[in-house]
Amino acid sequence: MKRVIALLMENQPGALSRVVGLFSQRGYNIETLVVAPTNDATLSRLTMSTEGDEKVVEQITKQLDKLIDVVMVTNLSESEFVERELMLIKFTKDSFPENVFDESNIVSKNNKIINVQVVGTSSELDKLISEIDTNNPVEIVRSGSLGISSDEKTLTIEN
Amino acid sequence: MDKSNKSGAEALIHSLHLEGVDLMFGYPGGAALHIYDAIFNQNYVDHILVRHEQGAVHAADGYARATGKPGVALVTSGPGATNAITGLATAYMDSTPIVVISGQVKSNLIGTDSFQETDMIGVSRPIVKHSFLVQRAEDIPDIVKKAFHIATTGRKGPVVIDIPKDFTDPEYKFEFNYPTEVNMRSYNPPEGADTSRIKEAADLIATAKRPVIYSGGGVNQNNASEELTALAKLLNFPVTNTLMGLGAFPGSDPQFMGMLGMHGTYQANMAMHNADLIIAVGARFDDRITNDPNQFALSAKKIHIDVDPASVSKIIHADIPIVGSAKESLTALIEELKSRDLKTNESDISEWNEQIKNWRDAHGLNHSLLEMGAQNGKILPQQVIQSLYKETNGEAFVTSDVGQHQMFAAQYYHFDKPRQWINSGGLGTMGFGLPSAMGVQLAYPESIVSCVTGEGSIQMCIQELSTCLQYGLPIKIINLNNAALGMVKQWQDMQYGGRHSSSTYENSLPDFVALTESYGHVGIKVSKFDELESAMKECISLKDKLVFLDVDVDPNEHVYPMLEAGNAMDHMRLSKDEKTW
Numbered sequence: 001m002k003r004v005i006a007l008l009m010e011n012q013p014g015a016l017s018r019v020v021g022l023f024s025q026r027g028y029n030i031e032t033l034v035v036a037p038t039n040d041a042t043l044s045r046l047t048m049s050t051e052g053d054e055k056v057v058e059q060i061t062k063q064l065d066k067l068i069d070v071v072m073v074t075n076l077s078e079s080e081f082v083e084r085e086l087m088l089i090k091f092t093k094d095s096f097p098e099n100v101f102d103e104s105n106i107v108s109k110n111n112k113i114i115n116v117q118v119v120g121t122s123s124e125l126d127k128l129i130s131e132i133d134t135n136n137p138v139e140i141v142r143s144g145s146l147g148i149s150s151d152e153k154t155l156t157i158e159n
Numbered sequence: 160m161d162k163s164n165k166s167g168a169e170a171l172i173h174s175l176h177l178e179g180v181d182l183m184f185g186y187p188g189g190a191a192l193h194i195y196d197a198i199f200n201q202n203y204v205d206h207i208l209v210r211h212e213q214g215a216v217h218a219a220d221g222y223a224r225a226t227g228k229p230g231v232a233l234v235t236s237g238p239g240a241t242n243a244i245t246g247l248a249t250a251y252m253d254s255t256p257i258v259v260i261s262g263q264v265k266s267n268l269i270g271t272d273s274f275q276e277t278d279m280i281g282v283s284r285p286i287v288k289h290s291f292l293v294q295r296a297e298d299i300p301d302i303v304k305k306a307f308h309i310a311t312t313g314r315k316g317p318v319v320i321d322i323p324k325d326f327t328d329p330e331y332k333f334e335f336n337y338p339t340e341v342n343m344r345s346y347n348p349p350e351g352a353d354t355s356r357i358k359e360a361a362d363l364i365a366t367a368k369r370p371v372i373y374s375g376g377g378v379n380q381n382n383a384s385e386e387l388t389a390l391a392k393l394l395n396f397p398v399t400n401t402l403m404g405l406g407a408f409p410g411s412d413p414q415f416m417g418m419l420g421m422h423g424t425y426q427a428n429m430a431m432h433n434a435d436l437i438i439a440v441g442a443r444f445d446d447r448i449t450n451d452p453n454q455f456a457l458s459a460k461k462i463h464i465d466v467d468p469a470s471v472s473k474i475i476h477a478d479i480p481i482v483g484s485a486k487e488s489l490t491a492l493i494e495e496l497k498s499r500d501l502k503t504n505e506s507d508i509s510e511w512n513e514q515i516k517n518w519r520d521a522h523g524l525n526h527s528l529l530e531m532g533a534q535n536g537k538i539l540p541q542q543v544i545q546s547l548y549k550e551t552n553g554e555a556f557v558t559s560d561v562g563q564h565q566m567f568a569a570q571y572y573h574f575d576k577p578r579q580w581i582n583s584g585g586l587g588t589m590g591f592g593l594p595s596a597m598g599v600q601l602a603y604p605e606s607i608v609s610c611v612t613g614e615g616s617i618q619m620c621i622q623e624l625s626t627c628l629q630y631g632l633p634i635k636i637i638n639l640n641n642a643a644l645g646m647v648k649q650w651q652d653m654q655y656g657g658r659h660s661s662s663t664y665e666n667s668l669p670d671f672v673a674l675t676e677s678y679g680h681v682g683i684k685v686s687k688f689d690e691l692e693s694a695m696k697e698c699i700s701l702k703d704k705l706v707f708l709d710v711d712v713d714p715n716e717h718v719y720p721m722l723e724a725g726n727a728m729d730h731m732r733l734s735k736d737e738k739t740w
Contacts, residue, residue, distance in 0.1 A: 010345055014280055014292065025285045055472075062469035068289040068309060071345040157344065 015069035032144030080150040086143040165335040167296035168197035168327035174303035176203035184215040188235025190262030193327035210622035214594035216246020221595025237275030248286040252585025256315040266323040288316030296326040313348025314467040352491040353483030367436035368507040376403030377441020384577040386489035399427040403584040410573030425522035432729040454727035533688035537713035544571040555607040560592035560616030563645035590619030609635040624678040641714040675707035
């Protein structure tokens with residue numbers, strides 16, 4: 001089962017390598033990984049999705065929490081949450097499937113190439129890819145999952 | 160406090176002094192020379208010059224294990240840093256508090272493949288609790304404060320401080336302010352007792368019929384030996400210790416079952432397998448204990464006390480997790496048990512203790528081998544340990560290397576006090592014994608410090624004999640010489656049809672007596688059983704001398720009991736031709 005873990009870490013050199021290193025060191029798989037600074041410039045937020053049973057995910061979150069640079073960890077998939085991923089797809093003009101995308105998806109267009117943008121859950125994006133496969137997209141880029149809890153829970157710290 | 164202007168190097172040494180450091184181990188080199196000059200110009204911190212950086216880190220580690228205070232090592236960049244890696248990994252696996260300071264190339268050269276450049280932060284990342292790359296000279300006091308705080312709190316561990324040479328430049332001075340406290344939003348290890356589940360733990364204890372107290376290195380690290388012993392005495396429950404936990408409960412106490420696990424005693428492993436309650440304290444259910452975790456102590460409830468939340472329910476599910484200091488949590492548990500005027504199932508407990516006694520009588524270790532004299536004309540390695548125990552009244556610090564001699568020492572020297580037994584349990588580092596003994600001897604100059612080793616392990620850090628002469632360290636090296644890599648050979652005997660692939664030396668061993676004497680120490684050779692006890696006496700009596708006692712032992716001896724891989728803990732080989740299943 002796919003799990004989404006989010007964490008806040010000190011925005012400083014070496015912090016990311018400790019998190020990524022932990023995964024290879026302990027034999028966990030990362031499926032997607034997204035990292036960016038937060039509105040608090042001293043913190044970065046990192047979101048990762050991974051496959052694993054509950055016991056493995058519990059170990060992962062505990063081990064992440066032990067890293068000195070990690071301020072806070074949450075397993076978003078423990079309760080209801082919103083997951084979104086951004087995908088960019090490049091088509092040649094000839095192979096562009098007009099019945100699948102409308103004008104609002106198109107982010108760039110010239111006489112040879114049309115680039116589209118789609119936002120959805122990872123499984124929606126998977127499904128879309130399988131539908132357009134025959135239309136030979138030139139390139140597909142996915143951002144990896146972001147997540148946010150559906151209820152009042154937040155992954156923020158008070159300064 | 161001294162607020163005068165200091166260079167980064169002076170600030171570093173002064174910060175160490177303010178952390179209470181009076182001794183450090185190291186080896187100089189280009190990137191560390193500013194620091195070495197600052198050491199020369201002060202009297203607070205003594206520096207011990209080792210002969211290899213691995214020795215420096217093991218010595219700092221031995222010092223930390225024996226005293227409970229953080230050990231400090233200083234190395235240069237590049238090869239100095241990489242030579243420190245085995246020492247760091249050793250300390251990491253056994254959770255010892257050490258701080259390793261490495262010189263780094265100048266900050267503007269980092270990333271350019273400059274001379275003696277290694278990415279120390281990157282290379283050491285998976286084997287440190289944390290690490291710091293200094294970015295400004297002014298940050299050094301704050302980083303030292305944090306490094307010692309992190310190394311010595313929660314589950315302890317090694318911390319690296321990597322300092323580019325320009326930040327220790329004597330020409331650049333700044334106002335020195337040492338922080339009085341540490342405030343880290345991202346690091347708040349559990350402190351004190353976890354009392355949330357204490358009542359449930361007490362309920363389980365009150366109804367247990369076949370309980371075992373299983374304690375590990377965490378009890379020694381947390382100075383919780385007194386509390387552990389008090390709990391065991393209050394309840395009259397049998398106790399077993401891991402390899403790292405020996406000494407936490409008196410080894411010569413009748414309630415003690417001996418070590419458990421791979422080479423644990425028959426009674427300790429049988430008690431674990433048949434228990435209905437296991438109270439684990441500062442132990443982590445590693446593979447050398449549980450054997451097959453899916454068949455581990457299936458009828459037992461588990462209470463797990465540990466300061467590291469990630470150790471709880473990692474391998475074995477904890478029915479009652481208690482995440483906090485072992486010392487404080489045990490105290491809370493004892494108070495709870497006393498407050499309810501606890502009645503355990505006394506008849507069940509005495510029946511259980513009787514069962515354990517029967518197991519011990521049937522297949523326990525023979526602690527009277529010494530009285531039996533030579534066996535087939537040979538000295539058994541176990542007899543050497545018993546002789547050492549006898550001549551030191553069981554009071555010596557014993558360090559060891561890794562292999563058969565380590566297991567014999569763990570099995571046959573009864574450690575009555577915590578921090579008395581010092582070995583590399585987690586990483587299993589050959590070469591640890593002699594340098595760690597240097598750290599212990601420097602911390603306790605008046606005590607007998609012996610290093611039980613083998614002719615394989617001792618050669619991995621033998622260069623430290625020179626350090627021992629320079630600083631007058633009268634370590635007693637007890638070499639169980641079986642002319643082979645004994646544990647490797649044992650496995651080859653058992654599992655590879657006796658094919659001794661690269662585990663013997665074909666008569667290439669040095670004359671250890673001559674070697675030791677060339678380093679300026681005393682060497683004694685023992686090849687006959689009749690010489691053993693008098694030679695051991697002489698070795699121990701030479702108070703001011705390092706003595707290398709080279710004892711030829713039976714090369715065919717195996718370590719038993721031995722758990723049979725892939726099975727439960729009751730599957731043991733008891734000798735070359737006896738097994739329990």
